[in-house]
Amino acid sequence: MRHASLVAGLALSCSALAGLAAVHYLQPAPAWVWNLPASFKPPRIPADNPMTEEKFQLGRRLFYDTRLSGNGTQACASCHFQHLAFTDGKAVSTGSTGEPTARSAPSIANTAWNPTLTWANYSILDLERHMLVPMFGENPTELGIDDSKRDVVLQRFRDDPDYRARFARAFGPGEAGINFSNLIKAIAVFQRGVVSADSRYDRYLAGKVQLTEAEERGRHLFFSEQAQCSQCHSGPTFSDQYADVTSREVRTPYHNTGLYNVDGKGGYPDGNRGILELSGKDADMGAFRTQSLRNVALTAPYMHDGSVPTLAAVLDHYAAHGRTLADGPHAGDGSRNPHKDPRLDRIQLNAGDKADLIAFLKTLTDETLLTSPRYANPFK
Ligand code: HEC
Ligand code: HEC
Known part of the structure; x- marks a missing residue:
């Protein structure tokens, strides 16, 4: 209910602005340059939110700005850190009012190619709609912009001359342009522009570097029947949930x-x-989206609830065809879960195989993503 009325409100404020935007863009904005290696195709972009540099830079500031939370303590970046590939290193996150989230924070990199967002929600199909959850959601509270805080939060940006200029450049002149619809569009453009495609593995695919022997063995295994990994962790994002401009x-x-x-x-x-x-x-019991493995060496702890501490433990889990918890409130033998994907039972891994797979997974670390000033906190 809450989200439905929010979305309706956003649609209204968009159409009210259509006239202004048309006047502002007398000349078409230059086309966005994706700069992708051959293994990637450009992502699909919503027709009403084209990529522009002005929106990207505005969205980047908003992503890092704690004024975007009800109590002014948290930003998107409080749970999505660049140096951890835009995850937060915790099993679950803590919202601006101290509430824990149910699941672990995934990366925002390459989310432009995700046909659904979050670990397990087939109804959230784009970044714009997803953002309503961290901003306005109350189950749990993340940024905590409740009804009493909506105007307060917008006023913080309207009162700031730098933001007034940036919103005008991105969406056309006038204070009315500083609204949640445009703010969300700008952050979505920033997120779509955060791309991880420059790992050692990408350079290997482009013929620029060689892999070590262990990495090479791990690569073969990863894509083999014996390990099954690429059955689900497939394509450029290493997930079978994937869409680009060519996807039918x-x-x-x-x-x-x-x-x-x-x-x-x-x-x-x-x-x-x-x-x-x-x-x-x-x-559908226990069914989650296949997580991307890009930068996986940096995104521990693992799985939807952060309950697996290391990559070695993830591989033990796969080698055993499921995880057995001997005691505690969640005790049980996961390998006997009747809802388990049958491909997991075909996995055959010895100790050497596991080490090789880890060596390969480490080639997916992308230093450019972790250090690029383009993605960094603009307030520092
Ligand atoms: C309190 C910590 C926290 C804050 C603040 C936060 N996030 Fe997240 N984010 C998470 C968690 C936890 C998830 C996983 C939610 C789930 O699967 O249920 C997530 C998921 C996401 C995803 C989905 C990624 C994917 O692969 O599907 C995106 C995109 C994202 N957040 C962007 C943002 C943006 C933009 C903001 C600011 C408007 C933000 N987050 C604020 C913790 C946070
Ligand atoms: C049947 C599909 C499937 C197969 C086969 C599979 N995975 Fe996964 N993988 C998933 C899903 C789904 C998740 C998320 C599960 C969850 O959180 O409950 C996941 C999660 C992971 C994670 C944790 C990522 C994170 O950021 O938390 C790693 C690492 C991983 N898989 C590696 C592998 C490797 C290595 C193999 C091969 C040995 C493999 N997977 C085989 C579907 C699969």
């Missing part, structure tokens, strides 16, 4: 990887039962 049919699969089996019938812990929470279907 976009699939949005979710998989149960046998992390839990709390009741012997395949149950996952309450509140984190995957897309079953939305669909209500038994078969």
Whole structure:
């Protein structure tokens, strides 16, 4: 309910601004240059939010600005740190009023290619709509912009001459342009522009560097029947949820990887039962989106709830065809989860294979993403 009325409100403020924008763009903005290696195709972009440098730079400031939270303590960047590939290094995050999130913060890099957003929600199809969750959501509170804070938050940006100039350059003149619809569009453009495509693996694909023997063995394994990894971690983003401008049919699969089996019938812990929470279907128990593996050496702890501490532990989990928790509230043998994706049972990994796979996964670290001033905090 809450989100439906929010979205309607945003649509209204957009059409009110259409006239202004038309006057401002007497000359068409130069086309966005994606600068992608051959293995990537440009992502799909919503027709009503084209990429521009003005929006990218405005969105970058907003992403790092703590004035974008009800109590002024948190920004998007408080849970998405550049040096950790835009994750936060925690199992779960903490919102601006101290509430924990249910799941672990994923990266924002390459989200332009994600056909659905978050770990387990097939109804959030674009970054614009996703942003309503951290900004206005109350379950849990993240940025905490509740009804009493909406005007206060916008006024902070309207009172700042630098933001007034930036909003005017991005969306046309007038204080009315400083509204949540435009603010969300700008942050979405920034996020779409945050691309990770310059890892050692990308340079290897481009023929610029060679992999070590262990990395090369790991690469072969990763794409093999023996390890099965690329069955789900496929394509340029290493996820089978992927879409670009050439995609005709976009699939949005979710998989149960046998992390839990709390009741012997395949149950996952309450509140984190995957897309079953939305669909209500038994078969969807524990089904989550395949996570991208780009920069995975930096994004520990792993899985939707951050319950797997290291890459070695992730590979032990896969080698055992599921995770067994001997005690505690979530005890159970995940390898016997009846909802588990059957491909997991085909995985055969010995100790050497696991080490080689880890060596390969480390080639997915992208120093450009971690250090580029273009993605960095503009207030520093
Ligand atoms: C309190 C910490 C926190 C804050 C603040 C926060 N996020 Fe997140 N973010 C998360 C968590 C946790 C998730 C995973 C949510 C889930 O799957 O249920 C997430 C998910 C995302 C995703 C989905 C990525 C994917 O691969 O699907 C994007 C994009 C994102 N956040 C962008 C933002 C933006 C933009 C802001 C600011 C408007 C923001 N976040 C503020 C913690 C946070
Ligand atoms: C059947 C599909 C499937 C196969 C096969 C598979 N994965 Fe995954 N992988 C997933 C899903 C789904 C998740 C998220 C699961 C969750 O959080 O509950 C995941 C999560 C991960 C993560 C954690 C990422 C993060 O940021 O938290 C790593 C690392 C990983 N997989 C590596 C591998 C490797 C290496 C292989 C091969 C040995 C492999 N996966 C095989 C579907 C698969």
